[in-house]
Structure formats: C-alpha cells, structure tokens
Amino acid sequence: MSVSLSITLIGVGFFLMLLTTYVLKKGRIPEKYSLLWYAFSLIILLVAIFPNLFSYISDGLGFQVMSNLITAIILGTLIILTMALTIMIAGQKKKTTLLIQELSLLKSKIKELEEKENDK
DSSP states (O other), rough: OHHHHHHHHHHHHHHHHHHHHHHHHHTSOOOHHHHHHHHHHHHHHHHHHHHOHHHHHHHTOOOOOOHHHHHHHHHHHHHHHHHHHHHHHHHHHHHHHHHHHHHHHHHHHHHHHHHHHHOO
16 A cells, blocks of 8 residues: 555544544534444554555455455445434334324313313
8 A cells, every 4th residue: 555545544534533523522413323433434544554454354354355345344334324324213203103193182182171161
C-alpha cells in the first residue's frame, strides 16, 4: 500500500470518528448505531496502519484480494444495519398504532363526558 493511500485512509478514519462524535453529541443517532460507525473508523485506521494484517486475514479466509474482504465486511455491515433499522421501524409502527388507539379512546371518553355535561 502506498504512503499517500495510508495517509488518506488515516485522515478518513479520523474524520469519520469526529463526525460520529459530533452527530452523537447532537443526539441525531443513538449510541448503539454510533458504535457501528466507530467500528468502521477503527477498521479503516487498522487497514491504514497495519495493511499486512488484513492481507493475512484475507488469505486465511480464502479471499484472493484484500479488497474483496473489505467489500464483504462492508456488505455484511450494511445488511446488519438494514435489519436493525427494519426492526426499529416495525417497533415505531406498533407504538404509533397503540398511540392512535389510546387517543381514539380518550376522544370518545371526552365526547361522552361532554355529552353528560350538556345533558345537565
């Protein structure tokens, strides 16, 4: 790996860490998803600092090229992230449905009480 590529990867890794920290402090993402982005940053930094380590890992796992290993890691992470977001959306839908039902019950109760109040 060339020196310029290593320096670029180190810069990208640190930038991603800083960006994740900033977004986390602003409260835009939950902590559990920030851990995923910190893991990405760490992997990028490890690739930049120890390029031979990932060559040994990719050879050990049967990948012909190290970039195939990195692509597999990214693809696997995206699949896990998609599943987590799907679970989160399904949970939000259940909560929204429950909230709508509770609101409807409260509205009917208020209407009933108002009708009793008007009958007096």
